Amino acid sequence: MSATDAPSTASADELQYVQYEGDKEELYLPAIRQLISKDLSEPYSIYVYRYFLYQWGNLCYMALDSDKALIGVIVCKLEPHRSGTHRGYIAMLAVRETHRGKGIATKLVSLAIEGMVAGDADEVVLETEVTNTASLKLYERLGFLRSKRLHRYYLNGNTAFRLVLYLKEGTATKRADDAMRAMEGDRVVGDTQMEEGRYDREQFA
């Protein structure tokens, strides 16, 4: 993937970009699951999707073709993080293999970031494999920087970069208030990783 990967807006615009709606789970969710689990070595249970979509369906965007078939999807969340910031997190992003390289993912990420900006986010965070150059390029062109290298972050033993995008000045010096600190007690630690598990141990180890 190189310069040829640059968004060719024409084909990206032929698609329709739609925000997820909670009462249309039956309509959308099976396709979302199918598209995302294609890239996963182990499937997420339906509860993982529901966890995100129930609370932050407004930060889920779908790219549909003229037949309403799902071509791409992004799933996110946005909530106060114990570091004191209002943190957006991109949990899943997938584009159908046949439609890659057309700027669809870039469009989806842009929509999600705009949604987070509207939701008063301080920063946006995600992880991606160090070898996934297409993904790294996509995010880095939008403004994300690599903040950390995470050794063997994924269950398959692969290493990740954490990418961060600040949206507001003063984000770096925000401090957790006392209410947030009280939450530290119930931090999640498990043998399944997705943002929280690994990140928390690092912060408070």
Added chain:
Amino acid sequence: MAQDPLRANTTPSEDAAGIAHVDGSGSAKHVRHVERHAEAGLPMRQALKQQHKIAETQIHDITEKFRTAAGALAVGQLVKDEYFTLFESITAIEIMDPKMDSGFLQPGETVEESYDALAPLLPEEVIGIMDQLLSYEMAWHTGYPLSQTLFTSVYIDKLLYPESRVFEEAQFYRGFVPDDKRPGVLLEVLRAYCLALIKCCDFVIAKIVGRDYYEEEDFCTHTYNRVLFVQVPMDVFQRELNAAMERLVEEETDMDEVLRNALVTRLEFRLDMLTALDLECPIERLQKYWPTILKSLTLIDETHHLGEPVPDAFSTKIQRRLASTVPPRPIVELDFKDAFQKLRQLCDDCVEATRFAALPVDPLEYQSFLWSYASRTPAPLPYSRAYLSTILFHPNTLNTSMSVPLMDLRTLLLPASPILDQSNWTLSPPRDILMPKPPRLQLALLIDEFTERAGQNYIDLWTALGQNRCRLRRMLGHVILGWDQLCQDTAAVDEDLMRVVHDMGIEDEVFPFPLTTWVYHKKLWMMEKMVLLGFEQDIYFPDEFAGMYHFLSEISSGRRTILFRIQAHISDRIYALQDHRTTSKSTSTSPPPSNPQDQPATQQSQDLHDAHTYLTSLLHEATATTALAAALSTFYIITLYLRLLPYPIRPFSTELLRHELRMKPFLTLQPPEVQAFDESVKSLQPYGPYLEPDDKRVWRELGDKEGLLWRVVDERLKEAKEGLQGLKKGGAGVARAGGVQAEWEEEVKRGLKSCVALGVAVAGVKGVVGALAEVGRDGGGHGGKGLGEDLGIRLEIPGIGEGKRYSEGWVVGKVGKVDKGKGKGKGK
């Protein structure tokens, strides 16, 4: 029996039931039942159980309530309570989904594996199984769980489960076995090997969890409630191995000599491994064991081809019976070749670690060793790191006459100092507590207060140096904050110290505020390392290179200034001592200054000279870092203006926000180390924005090989080379890296090579900048015409770990010619 995890948390009455099941035939039903007991250890279940006993059971019919409540919901409407977290969602499974539900059986599939562990094996098959086990053992060492590696072995499973009450029960069967099914010699050989292997795992886990040197990402200590013969002493396993070897030789007389030798080699290897991994191994004998193992490795490697794989002896099904919250995962396949490479590396790294025990008692030598060890490629495995840390934190290492931070402090700042005079610690406080304490005693107490406070910070640094490389960088961030706090806390102690020094009239002999200076110096050193690690780990985007090297240069330059001041102070003291000697020879009436009475002047003089030499070495190093970083920073500024580096537009970000994010780890430091954004822009964009420079001189300056920025690069590069040459000349011993001389010399050499590479790159760019005058005529807003690949060159940034960088932390771009035909298409 107390160690039995199945019973530890259950009540006595249930205990009996547990035993009955453990002793049972091991049918699926029984196994399930026993597993439920295993889960009884969960606190919530325990609590429920107790309640159950105390309170009388009452049954309420909630059908109606439930129906009414459910009626208020639409079909498909989701309900979520606040306790349903991301973690819950991730650990949830869907019943009857073959990928998630571990109890799901495909048509015709059985729960239990059907492999017969008592079926006779050929010698080739035993070799095959042993080597496969070795592969899984190494896969485990590299971070995969036992469930996906060694615990997939049917033989290991049989030995461990059901757990044996006495060691002799640990067989490939339980209970009665007809004579014709009893395992023969070869199975006994395999059993001895497996038993010893399991004990090796036990030793490895104990060593690793005994230290703060691992993280879950590095190494998985989970044993799924299987007990790896924790209580069985090592000699039992040695006996089994020896007996197996004897039987092989005595009873298998018909066996092909080559095969028999291959089997004996493997048993001997296990025997050696056990000895080397033994937790009780005395520190002074560590060096003996690993070389023996290395020798038998060659023999194993040479006979590996004799083995015959037995894939059926390994099964994912066993995972279903392990106490785990996750569905079965695929077996991790690591090629024997790769596994063997890892094993060899493990041994090499452990051999290297044992050299630590022979280091001189000097925390700075330790620091050099730890840094060098952490820099080994490939990176040492968690076990080797834990192994080194066991030696590092051994009482022998830490029980020194002087505390570790104090030794470091003395070397850098307080050689032959009255502040650290031993006699200060021999004074008693006055009987009358209202009387002031003698000044020397006050000094001793202040120093004690400081070392007590600083000890943990020092250990934190050592601990960070033992982590995997990624975590080292992140942890350094935390350690730096700790040292920053230490610096602030030390200020008060330092003030008291200086007051006493003033009262004693020995200001000339004491570097002002020595404690904070020492802490600050160390903090800056760590910051430099952290930035360099960022380059090494590919954290920075090419357009950040200029800024990050600039930052590095600023920090290092600050450290260099401190070192200059310290060295000047030491020089003054050396002169003062010489003066005193000359004068005291002529006029013996002159009283000796406050210098330690019990220390002969020659010793003092020697200490001061040593310190002076050490500081010279540090200064060379700091100069080289400052200068090379500055040269690189300037080089990348130039190449950004020339559009030889990508500079994305980044619609959602600004330079200000990226600067804040990048500087986050350092923003709170006191005194402030981070340049304000405006200042940083001035330094990094001397001619205005890279894409639209508003200073008209830019093209003239960059087009002239003697222009300002080019002169900066050339001068700083020269300075860097001189620094490194000076450092090299002083040698590893002077730099307090005598224990890792070869590695240290290699690092200096790599630094020098980086300088040479930068010189080449500079020449490559200079060679084409003559054409810039033309760009200048167009003015700034020309859309980059005549820049970038239009210059006829391209700048390639060598990636990490490809051997293309001389030093991973010093990223030097390589200039290449643009193929005109190709260049047109790409250079848009």
